[in-house]
Amino acid sequence: MQSNEKIIKCSEEVRVRFNETDPLGIVWHGNYIVYFEDGREAFGREHGLSYLDIQKAGFVTPIVKSTCEHFLPLKYGETFRIDTTFVHSVAAKLIFRYEIFNQDNKLVCSGETIQVFLDNDGSLSLYNPEFFQTWKDKMGL
Template sequence: MLVSEAKVDVRYAETDQMGVVYHANYLVWFEIGRTAFIKDLGFSYAQMEKDGILSPVTEIHANYKKPLTYGDQAKIFTWVDEYTGLKVKYGYEIRNSKDELCVTGNSTHVCVKKDSFRPISIKKVFPDWHQAYEGQKKQKQG
């Protein structure tokens, strides 16, 4: 199973009055991790959009364990939790520079046509993506 890793240096602007990373920034970091994961599989979100397909979030969860602070580095680990051919559920872990678990989460996505927002079958429209995601699912369960 592929687990992609991306790193983000915590910037001052990402912290709140308490000096810790503002919770919504973790959702942005999930996106950074997801984009890195897709790139590691050999694909491109940008190319998908050029092909007229979007991948909106339909559900998202985050569980905050330990705060990150300014000057630390967030390590974002991303993988495929579930894949049905229509929906993809990505799993995430964010760790600090001491490798302490700070956040866990997941996001669920579907692919839709840009002009109509109608769902599409990943298997039919992007057979290479489908095969790669099926392979990730089988590796996880196997």
Template sequence: MYTNRTKLKVRYVETDKMGIVHHSNYYAWFEVGRGEFILESGMSYRELEENGIMMPLRETYCKYIKGAKYEDNIIIETFIKELTPVKVIFNYNVIREEDGKLLAKGATTQVFVNNDFKIINLKRKYPDIWERMHKLFT
């Protein structure tokens, strides 16, 4: 199973009055990690959408363990927990690079839909794209 490791540095704008990263930013980081993960399959989100494939969120989850702070170097680990022809579940670990501490972990569930937002069977309709994603899952 492939795990993408995306490195980021916490920006001041991402922190709150308490000096820690505001909880909403973790979802933006998940999206960055997911985008980089998709790139590893040999395509981009833009290419998926140009082919008529969209991946709207159906469910999100984040458990906050320890707060990230301004200028922390963090790593977003992204991997596929579950892949079916109609949905994908990505898992994420947010790790502080300096000490390896797990700061947060989360998941997003996305469905494969066409431009009319009707669920599609990715394996049947786009077997080449399915194969690229499946290769990163197994």
């Protein structure tokens, strides 16, 4: 991302639920990917790019790559914040970066997901679908 590009992000507050933890009361590592999805869902609601919007346009967006780096644990009952940032790309894909901060505002983990566009027939879209390009234009990208 170049410094002159618009940054589009969303923040979501979440509380760790009991079923997300291991016997030590620490969030199981696989749940951080679920938290990333919570961030994407919040981003979509806030910025008009929800999974339902994508589905109405005749597309689905499967994840083709995800990364997650862990720095600190989250524990049962704690609240945390997920910051989700859209990464602009000219390619026909959705790239999101995530940062999760604990209730003391310390970085717990960071990561990224990449999603592609498939039409109703399951064919990969090599170009930005019209609805997505319209959204990008509206967002000033």
